[in-house]
Amino acid sequence: MRELEFDELEALAIGAGVLGTGGGNHPHLELMCAQADYLRGRRVTLLDPRELADDARVAVVCIMGAPLVTKERLPEPVAICKAVRLMEEHCGKAFDAIMSIEIGGENAFFALLVGMELGLPVVDADTMGRAFPEAQMASFAIRGLPVTPFAIADIRDNAVLIPVAENATRVERIGRKTVVELGSIAGTCAAPRTGREVKDHAILNSIGRALNIGNAVLDARKAGANPVASILEAENGALLFTGKVQDVSRRTTDGFVRGCAVLSGTGAFEGQRLEIDFQNEFSVARLDSVRIACVPDLITVLDEETAEAIGTEVLRYGQRVAVIALPADPIMTSPEGLALTGPRAFGFDFDYQPFAEKTV
Amino acid sequence: MRELEFDELEALAIGAGVLGTGGGNHPHLELMCAQADYLRGRRVTLLDPRELADDARVAVVCIMGAPLVTKERLPEPVAICKAVRLMEEHCGKAFDAIMSIEIGGENAFFALLVGMELGLPVVDADTMGRAFPEAQMASFAIRGLPVTPFAIADIRDNAVLIPVAENATRVERIGRKTVVELGSIAGTCAAPRTGREVKDHAILNSIGRALNIGNAVLDARKAGANPVASILEAENGALLFTGKVQDVSRRTTDGFVRGCAVLSGTGAFEGQRLEIDFQNEFSVARLDSVRIACVPDLITVLDEETAEAIGTEVLRYGQRVAVIALPADPIMTSPEGLALTGPRAFGFDFDYQPFAEKTV
Numbered sequence: 001m002r003e004l005e006f007d008e009l010e011a012l013a014i015g016a017g018v019l020g021t022g023g024g025n026h027p028h029l030e031l032m033c034a035q036a037d038y039l040r041g042r043r044v045t046l047l048d049p050r051e052l053a054d055d056a057r058v059a060v061v062c063i064m065g066a067p068l069v070t071k072e073r074l075p076e077p078v079a080i081c082k083a084v085r086l087m088e089e090h091c092g093k094a095f096d097a098i099m100s101i102e103i104g105g106e107n108a109f110f111a112l113l114v115g116m117e118l119g120l121p122v123v124d125a126d127t128m129g130r131a132f133p134e135a136q137m138a139s140f141a142i143r144g145l146p147v148t149p150f151a152i153a154d155i156r157d158n159a160v161l162i163p164v165a166e167n168a169t170r171v172e173r174i175g176r177k178t179v180v181e182l183g184s185i186a187g188t189c190a191a192p193r194t195g196r197e198v199k200d201h202a203i204l205n206s207i208g209r210a211l212n213i214g215n216a217v218l219d220a221r222k223a224g225a226n227p228v229a230s231i232l233e234a235e236n237g238a239l240l241f242t243g244k245v246q247d248v249s250r251r252t253t254d255g256f257v258r259g260c261a262v263l264s265g266t267g268a269f270e271g272q273r274l275e276i277d278f279q280n281e282f283s284v285a286r287l288d289s290v291r292i293a294c295v296p297d298l299i300t301v302l303d304e305e306t307a308e309a310i311g312t313e314v315l316r317y318g319q320r321v322a323v324i325a326l327p328a329d330p331i332m333t334s335p336e337g338l339a340l341t342g343p344r345a346f347g348f349d350f351d352y353q354p355f356a357e358k359t360v
Numbered sequence: 361m362r363e364l365e366f367d368e369l370e371a372l373a374i375g376a377g378v379l380g381t382g383g384g385n386h387p388h389l390e391l392m393c394a395q396a397d398y399l400r401g402r403r404v405t406l407l408d409p410r411e412l413a414d415d416a417r418v419a420v421v422c423i424m425g426a427p428l429v430t431k432e433r434l435p436e437p438v439a440i441c442k443a444v445r446l447m448e449e450h451c452g453k454a455f456d457a458i459m460s461i462e463i464g465g466e467n468a469f470f471a472l473l474v475g476m477e478l479g480l481p482v483v484d485a486d487t488m489g490r491a492f493p494e495a496q497m498a499s500f501a502i503r504g505l506p507v508t509p510f511a512i513a514d515i516r517d518n519a520v521l522i523p524v525a526e527n528a529t530r531v532e533r534i535g536r537k538t539v540v541e542l543g544s545i546a547g548t549c550a551a552p553r554t555g556r557e558v559k560d561h562a563i564l565n566s567i568g569r570a571l572n573i574g575n576a577v578l579d580a581r582k583a584g585a586n587p588v589a590s591i592l593e594a595e596n597g598a599l600l601f602t603g604k605v606q607d608v609s610r611r612t613t614d615g616f617v618r619g620c621a622v623l624s625g626t627g628a629f630e631g632q633r634l635e636i637d638f639q640n641e642f643s644v645a646r647l648d649s650v651r652i653a654c655v656p657d658l659i660t661v662l663d664e665e666t667a668e669a670i671g672t673e674v675l676r677y678g679q680r681v682a683v684i685a686l687p688a689d690p691i692m693t694s695p696e697g698l699a700l701t702g703p704r705a706f707g708f709d710f711d712y713q714p715f716a717e718k719t720v
Contacts, residue, residue: 160521163519181530181534
């Protein structure tokens with residue numbers, strides 16, 4: 001257990017942006033909220049999952065919604081706090097710690113903000129090792145743990161509890177429709193987890209991974225080195241493309257941001273064309289129509305100069321970017337993991353291939 | 361408190377069909393279910409609301425969904441029983457009686473079926489005095505009673521609880537989206553009511569009213585009299601039209617059956633044309649473009665010969681019908697009632713006028 005330092009907040013924001021793979025964007029606003037909390041004397045207590053008692057109760061939280069909507073209707077940690085309280089009432093037991101369902105994007109910070117608000121430590125783990133658009137694309141669901149009860153709340157006076165459901169996908173669908181009805185942004189608290197379950201089935205050290213990425217970027221910037229290259233080195237990634245955003249088709253539908261971005265190559269990729277599909281997060285990249293990366297591997301679009309992650313909701317014509325791929329957690333590339341997070345789970349008609357192997 | 365007799369079941373079905381105003385149709389299947397329960401030795405205990413203790417706990421139940429869907433996916437009382445049990449668990453208190461949210465159509469019978477299944481008496485009251493498409497169009501909501509918690513369950517293993525909400529309309533919208541996700545049919549248990557609340561704010565004696573209508577029809581049939589005229593006499597109604605169904609446009613959308621029926625006149629109405637709009641239930645009738653009846657008054661389409669009610673989901677070309685209007689309960693025509701159940705609540709741009717006064 002240790003206190004997260006003020007300076008680490010920025011590194012975490014950069015790293016969470018990269019791991020966000022286009023969903024949830026760089027968490028600018030949430031970083032500012034966390035910094036403001038620090039200036040008011042609050043602190044994030046970071047908890048190594050190994051320190052969790054087996055019977056500790058962990059609240060797995062996130063903001064559920066469409067990233068584009070968060071730009072006009074700011075997500076509030078208070079909505080998540082309400083969902084956490086609702087879950088405590090429903091179960092008749094208090095929580096001992098907070099954990100984010102996903103380390104990617106804004107949700108990495110919401111766990112911190114909720115932890116500070118409720119005075120609970122934040123577990124250095126998540127269930128995706130990145131961001132994913134749907135609630136069942138999570139290690140706990142992949143490992144077959146019960147996904148209910150599931151609590152949803154908004155900043156007004158609305159809440160929904162799903163006490164039982166056939167499967168994780170049903171929870172996602174009922175939850176998503178509820179969230180759309182509440183304005184496409186709501187706070188959620190997923191099925192409570194024990195310390196033992198977190199240690200056995202979560203993706204561990206994901207805050208550490210985000211900090212590692214963020215520090216690599218900050219160090220490179222300070223040293224005048226290339227921050228994109230620093231990320232690839234730190235995280236065993238691959239450069240997929242450098243280029244200019246040529247076109248973005250994007251629509252917010254069914255509670256998601258969906259679409260496709262077209263990039264024209266620069267530098268070593270001059271004359272080539274990259275297309276990237278997305279559903280909140282980037283899902284498939286094609287170089288001159290040849291598939292070169294797909295979910296659950298991480299595809300991230302970075303500002304070429306600063307290595308700041310660019311979200312699917314702010315991607316626009318003219319941006320000069322580097323597109324990188326980072327390896328997915330082994331839980332995600334297991335057969336059970338691919339069933340819930342592989343290309344077919346996103347509606348594509350092909351199987352997963354790691355990004356190193358280029359496919360036709 | 362008295363036992364409902366076997367022979368009364370048929371009269372209740374006829375009356376509930378008439379009070380269904382097109383929504384939920386004549387409850388054929390549910391009548392058969394109830395009769396089968398009787399043959400197995402079960403009985404409905406009918407409870408006069410005045411017999412309720414002030415602190416008795418009443419479960420207000422219904423099947424929520426689109427009538428058209430009930431023809432291919434039969435609604436099950438077990439779904440409602442699950443919602444009732446969920447509510448009991450949530451509140452930590454058992455129910456003393458069952459009551460239908462609406463006396464119109466199939467839901468009149470679901471209260472009976474649930475009462476027999478759970479061994480609880482059924483209160484002779486409802487919250488609409490008819491059928492309405494949306495959950496907030498109810499006397500308890502009109503009188504400002506809290507509408508949460510609200511429980512929804514299906515016949516599989518899915519359930520949703522709405523512990524709090526801003527208002528009744530929000531409960532309806534969240535509930536409706538959940539029901540659509542569950543296949544457009546689910547069982548619900550609305551906010552528990554005390555005996556005092558039922559006595560003060562429910563529409564009393566609505567099962568009695570349905571029995572009265574049903575008996576009038578059965579007696580007329582036996583006596584070779586006109587059963588449509590018998591209903592009008594028994595319930596202070598008006599004959600709006602007799603004619604033939606010429607055209608029906610109908611779509612199932614957002615969990616409702618919506619559309620419009622066009623009828624060409626016969627007999628005294630020869631040469632005239634009636635249009636009736638519906639959203640699950642009939643909402644507005646226009647005779648040669650002149651509005652002659654609208655919600656919350658009851659507009660019902662009956663088979664001209666048998667006075668059997670015809671639902672919006674089975675209305676079709678060639679049917680020879682009588683269209684009648686019956687007066688709404690005074691709770692519905694109060695200013696607060698009209699705000700939730702008048703034409704404007706159905707999206708129309710005009711105010712309520714009782715069906716006796718013809719409007720342009």
